[in-house]
Amino acid sequence: MKNSMFNHAIPWQKNKTLLVNTFSGAIDVIPSHFEYYLTKATQLQKNKITDFLFARRYLLEKEIDEPLILESLYRELLARQRKNSPLKSVLITTFDCNLKCSYCWQQHNTRSLKSSTLSVEMVDAAFKSIGKLHNLLKEKSTDPPVIQIFGGEPLLTKNKELVEHVLKKCREYSYGSQVTTNGVNLEIFQEMLLEYQVDEIQVTVDGTEEAHNRRRIGSNYKSIMNSIANILSYQAAFLKLRVNVDLSNVNTLRDLADEIIDRRWYTNRKFYAYLAPLRDSSFASTDLITQRPKLLTKVLELKRLYPQIELFDMKGWDGYQPVRVLENTGRFPYPKANICDVNLNQFVFAPDGKIRLCAEEAHSERGIIGEFYPEFSFDYTSFQRLYDHSPLDIEKCKECTLLPVCGGGCMLMEKERNFRNHYCQAVKDCFEYALTAYLESREENCASL
């Protein structure tokens, strides 16, 4: 008998422990002294308690190789996801931006870059490479490739012709199209986006008018909201509203939800709003990561007080995500096989003519897997290394009881690793808080039934 690698113990009420196996999804409240049986698993005699722990898969047969099973599950899950993922080409049309958000990673990273904007020839070259890349991928969806128009800020007035050129190309090739924008120029671009029947537009706000205009200097909240209303009235493009939150604007969520409900956007099937915890990818400080558990606690507390905040989905919050799935489906999710789209058929085309897999590293020398301009070239080995990256590849993650719920760290961003301890603490705290809160609310509900 041995202890499973993924038993995660959380202190519960007096003398009790909440035991979770993050791989199997077993959850039990056990008398705290049972924990002893887990730590000493190899030396134990069979008894009632070990039978129970065994039946719930906290204790396992010695021969069971959990990393091996997990690895093959990862492969299977990835294959399944890839079969649902069309080839997605992220075009970093430009690194330039019309805002100066203090927390933006690109600002700090792209200032010294030589080439900051794609040329028309480069766009054409990118479209030509997409066909070749498409043939390289073995596991992919049968849907046509999707172009994500990305930046910097893609919707800059000086790049209007470039954006239109990309949209024309999408039409010519019958590719899907998405735009990720800060919304500053949405008013100017909306007609073009509607005319070319863009499939999806993602716009970001930072809370209500006051909070948004204060933080996103140069952006006009009212103009963004009115443009969104106009776009939605055509019921054509999917509109994703991303709401950045941190402790300083979290209290505006209720008013923002009220405004969206009053505008009746939620009745539009083409509308989706979600909360994105602010992250400081410039790595200037660890504050935002350290605040994460407090932020989650606050958001969940606000949701209880003001249910309208439920309007905002909370997909992808590290540590909270598995609890969200448990809450919504009654089941603990499968292990998280990937933390981003790098292993899901995504290619990034940057103004330096290089092809990468990660958009957040589009400015750096790391992670280059090929070139689309001036000539097409492709380094299959570098591609494979990133594409087939498994959460078990990182030493520290391999040993972590939270690996199945976390998905592990990033292998590209060295800098992130320097902050790994803060990050891991945040994942742990968020997971533990959310799970306990969920189970407690269920207990309350059960008592009232």
Next chain:
Amino acid sequence: MRIALINPPLAERYVNSIDEPLGILYLAASLQNNHEVYLIDSFNNLLSTEETIKIIKELDVEVLGVSLIFTGAYQTSLEIIKTLKQIKPSITSIIGGNTATFLADELAGIPFIDYVVRGESDISFPRLINAISTDRETTNISGISFYKDGTIIHNPAAPLVEDLDSLPYPARELLPLKNKYPRAILSSRGCAYGCIYCSSSAFWQKTFRIRSIDNIINEIKLLNEQEELQYFSFADDCLTLIPDRAREIAARILALNLDCTWGCTGRIETMSEGLIKDLADSGCKGIFFGVESGSNRVLKMLKRRYSPADVYTLYRLCLKHGITPYFSYIIGLPFEEKEDLDQTFDLIQKLQGVENGIHILTPLPGTPIFKEADKYGIKMASCDITNLDINGKPLITTKHLTAADINDAYRKAVGYSLKALRKRGVQ
């Protein structure tokens, strides 16, 4: 004569579907043998008022018939008629439909409206058109309202169609993009219930008339021959009003052996597992139910013969048989107190994984709460007709709730509803 029938744009569009405008399709069917009829379906084709006007202008018609069914189309309907009258004063402007019927007095007094046709118009409208086209007297036609010599005249109500089977099938071939529309079938007209917030009973003169099942099945068969039906919906106020009839319709649809699914509206107290199973077996995939409240007390006041527990059972049964129920609630009901609202929130949260409609009680023209607001203890803020919108801002206060209370509860209900929707239904 050249006639344009208009389904006007609405101030706000809340539905995400395309729906056949059956009212004007039926009227067009009755007219098209003798006249040149054009349909402009602005609501479904997302045409603006200006675009609608431009099209009508280009068609250069002699008669303009606007279908003012929804209060939300009040302003746009008037703008369309007014502008066209200015462009072409000789055009005859006619307005009909639910909202037009109950506001006939006001509308008939508007100088640019020539006639209001009230209620069911399958008999009266063709009569009016024939009289106009042959230059005969129109003032004796029943069911119409008009302005003459300084007074507004409301002729007596038109006779109702006695035998619905005698009507031609809707003139779907006149629809723009005619193959894009999921088909709608109307198997009956009227409703027997008379809910306080609904005008159906008043509109159809408190009658409930049905088509023969042969007639309905033939329409479905015909559509399937024409275009291989994939989905259709019954536009009836309540398809399950007579449960045995609904079961028979289902059995006959099943016998057609179509590769097609369908949806309808049902009334909770008429449902049974047998009925649900029959509907599901014949391809029914979705049913709309008005739940209205999660409070037993309020449901009793509404004279409903079901409890929140029955709604839960119904929900389970629908899911069991592969039907997705769609539930609708009203916030601000006359008898509703804060505790009742809490019970509604509870029910919303229990019915997981399904979509809900959350609405605000709004006295629409022709409804009991509009006609007798005092009796129900409702005070109404003054507003434009267009703003009378069950999805809009609260315009009422009740004995127990202020407009602010209602708005607050509405927002909460929306939140709970979205939360419940994310959850997988308990099977």
